Each structure stands twice: as C-alpha cells, then as structure tokens.
Amino acid sequence: MEPWQKILQSSITTPNGLQEHVDCDSNALLDVIANFPMRINPYFLKLIQHPGDPLWKQAVPDPAEIHDGICTDDPLGEENLSPVPNLVHKYPDRVLFLVSNTCAMYCRFCTRKRKVGTDKMRISPDTLNAGYAYMRQHPEIREVLISGGDPLLLPDEDIAAILHNLRSIRSIEIIRIGTRVPSVLPMRITRKLVSILKAHHPLYINTHFNHPNEITAESSKACTMLADAGIPMGCQTVLLKGINDDAQTLKKLFVGLLRIRVKPYYLFQADLTKGTNHFRTTTETGIAIMRQLYGHISGMAIPTYALDGPNGKGKIPLTPQYIMERGDTLVFENFKGEICTYPEAGESC
Numbered sequence: 001m002e003p004w005q006k007i008l009q010s011s012i013t014t015p016n017g018l019q020e021h022v023d024c025d026s027n028a029l030l031d032v033i034a035n036f037p038m039r040i041n042p043y044f045l046k047l048i049q050h051p052g053d054p055l056w057k058q059a060v061p062d063p064a065e066i067h068d069g070i071c072t073d074d075p076l077g078e079e080n081l082s083p084v085p086n087l088v089h090k091y092p093d094r095v096l097f098l099v100s101n102t103c104a105m106y107c108r109f110c111t112r113k114r115k116v117g118t119d120k121m122r123i124s125p126d127t128l129n130a131g132y133a134y135m136r137q138h139p140e141i142r143e144v145l146i147s148g149g150d151p152l153l154l155p156d157e158d159i160a161a162i163l164h165n166l167r168s169i170r171s172i173e174i175i176r177i178g179t180r181v182p183s184v185l186p187m188r189i190t191r192k193l194v195s196i197l198k199a200h201h202p203l204y205i206n207t208h209f210n211h212p213n214e215i216t217a218e219s220s221k222a223c224t225m226l227a228d229a230g231i232p233m234g235c236q237t238v239l240l241k242g243i244n245d246d247a248q249t250l251k252k253l254f255v256g257l258l259r260i261r262v263k264p265y266y267l268f269q270a271d272l273t274k275g276t277n278h279f280r281t282t283t284e285t286g287i288a289i290m291r292q293l294y295g296h297i298s299g300m301a302i303p304t305y306a307l308d309g310p311n312g313k314g315k316i317p318l319t320p321q322y323i324m325e326r327g328d329t330l331v332f333e334n335f336k337g338e339i340c341t342y343p344e345a346g347e348s349c
Contacts, residue, residue, distance in 0.1 A: 004188040011041040032061040037117040039106045044184050054211045054243040058107055065275035073114040075272035077312035084130040090312050093142050097131050100148030104185035109279045111271045116149050132165050139171040147178035163200040180208040186222035198229040205233045211244055212252040220260045227261040234265030239286050240279045247292035254301040264303035291320040295335025
C-alpha cells in the first residue's frame with residue numbers, strides 16, 4: 001500500500017487541479033479557495049461518485065461560502081476562551097488543546113475554517129509548552145481533548161511527545177483525540193501509531209463520519225486496529241443539509257458505525273461558522289429525525305443530538321418531547337405514538 005504521506009502529498013489543492021479530475025467551474029472556485037483552503041486527498045476523491053453527491057459537498061468548495069452574511073468567524077467564542085494560544089478552557093474540568101493546523105481534507109463545514117490550513121493558526125514548541133504549563137497550573141483540569149486541525153497528521157514522534165507531556169501532568173486523567181483521519185485518510189492508522197496511542201491509556205478517540213459511503217473496507221480496517229488496541233471510539237457527526245439530513249441515511253450510518261465498533265456519540269447541529277450557512281438545517285428537522293431513530297434502531301446506535309451554544313455557552317441536548325402530562329401519573333408517548341402511563345412514586349413506595 002502506498003504510504004499515507006505520499007497519498008497526502010498528492011492532494012488536490014487548486015481549482016485547476018480539481019478540474020483535471022472532476023467537472024467543475026474552476027474560475028468560480030478561485031475566490032473561495034483564496035479565503036478557505038481546499039485539500040482533497042486521492043483516497044477521498046475516489047469515494048466521490050458524482051458532482052453534487054454527499055461526499056462532494058463535504059470536500060469541494062462552493063461559491064456560497066463567500067456569500068454568507070449570517071454566520072461569524074468564531075461562533076463558539078474559542079478565541080475569548082483561550083488563556084494561552086491554542087488552548088480553550090470552556091468547561092471547569094477539561095480543556096481543548098489544538099496541536100495541529102492541517103487536516104487530511106479541509107471539510108467545507110469546519111468550525112475552525114477561519115484558520116485551519118492557514119498561517120492564522122500557528123502551532124510551535126512555544127505554544128505547546130504554554131499549554132502544558134497552563135494545565136500544570138490548573139489541577140482542576142482532569143481531561144484534555146487534543147484537536148486542531150487533525151492531531152494524527154503529525155509525525156509519530158510528535159504525537160508520542162505530546163502524549164508523554166500530557167501524561168506527565170499529574171492531574172490529567174483522561175486524554176481524548178479528535179480526528180477525522182479514520183474516515184478521510186484511514187491508511188494513516190498504522191501499527192506504529194496504534195502502539196504509541198495504546199501506551200497512553202486511558203485514551204479515547206472521537207472520530208467523524210457523516211455519511212454511510214465513508215464506511216469503506218479501508219476505514220473499517222483503521223477503526224478495527226484502534227478498537228483492537230483497547231481504544232474506545234465515538235463518532236461526532238454533523239447534521240448537514242443535502243448530505244445526511246434524513247433519517248434513513250443516518251440510520252444506515254449509525255448502524256454501520258456500530259459494526260466497526262464506533263459508538264455514535266453526538267449528532268451536532270451545524271455551528272454558525274462563516275462560510276457554512278448553506279449547510280444548516282432547522283433544529284426542527286434534527287428533532288424530527290431523532291424521533292424517527294428512537295425505537296427503530298438500537299439505543300447503542302443513537303447519538304445525542306446537540307447544539308454547541310454560540311459564544312462558548314456549551315453543548316445543549318436537543319431531544320424530542322414524549323412527555324404529555326405530569327402529576328401523580330406520567331402520561332407519555334412511546335416510539336410508535338402509543339399513549340402510555342406510569343404511576344409516580346408516592347410516600348408509600
């Protein structure tokens with residue numbers, strides 16, 4: 001198999017390069033890519049079946065990205081929650097630690113598209129050391145989510161060093177890695193990388209699949225290697241208009257993820273990121289989809305539908321309403337729409 005580094009080096013990054021492989025208007029993409037970089041690696045390119053299909057929409061720039069007058073550059077307020085560069089401290093006991101500024105593919109809906117893949121996001125030994133120092137000074141931090149960009153695009157030695165430094169901080173109990181590598185460049189998951197990750201348990205991976213066509217023999221093998229190393233895996237899917245905003249697509253995706261030992265963890269409402277408004281659905285759409293999932297597929301396959309509150313307010317679960325009346329007896333609907341009752345506990349219970 002061709003080394004992952006070589007595959008990545010062969011990525012399409014220009015409109016003319018894209019036009020050599022697919023039918024597109026390269027001139028219309030010039031301004032988009034000038035604002036938001038493009039990278040489509042050969043592996044993911046082969047998964048695209050035709051222009052406009054769900055994988056195309058995730059990877060190929062759209063002029064709508066530069067005609068978004070609604071969304072903002074930093075919708076989650078990460079910059080205001082960064083006490084040191086590239087570290088976000090939103091929740092009391094955990095931090096987000098950004099260690100890489102590149103990805104194997106630049107998703108068009110990325111929350112950090114304002115800076116990922118550009119010189120606006122600078123990672124250096126100094127920024128990493130500042131992050132370690134901050135965590136040492138704040139022993140209330142017991143969990144760290146390593147993200148970026150994609151941390152698993154770093155060289156093996158750099159990943160090992162980051163994990164070693166985090167494990168040297170006594171208060172850090174849990175390490176999580178956020179990565180889309182298993183779905184967009186699965187050959188990056190090598191035996192050597194897995195052995196490095198395995199040495200730093202308890203370690204969890206949150207990966208990112210948005211469509212069942214991303215579950216391939218290659219991505220299944222990558223997830224199997226990680227799961228066999230004892231690494232629990234969750235998936236953070238984004239609800240995207242025209243890509244996966246229907247129950248049948250998400251049922252197939254979530255059940256398929258369980259088969260490769262990836263637990264559907266979150267289904268996120270799209271963030272208010274500048275350049276992504278054309279991907280947003282209504283929350284009503286998401287809640288209706290969740291109602292079609294409950295009871296129809298295994299509870300193991302059902303993620304939490306959530307909205308990440310603007311300006312750093314945190315994640316808010318969005319759930320269908322089944323409760324009809326409260327009192328001495330709870331009256332509710334089941335997944336079939338049948339009316340059910342449950343007597344509440346009284347003093348005699």
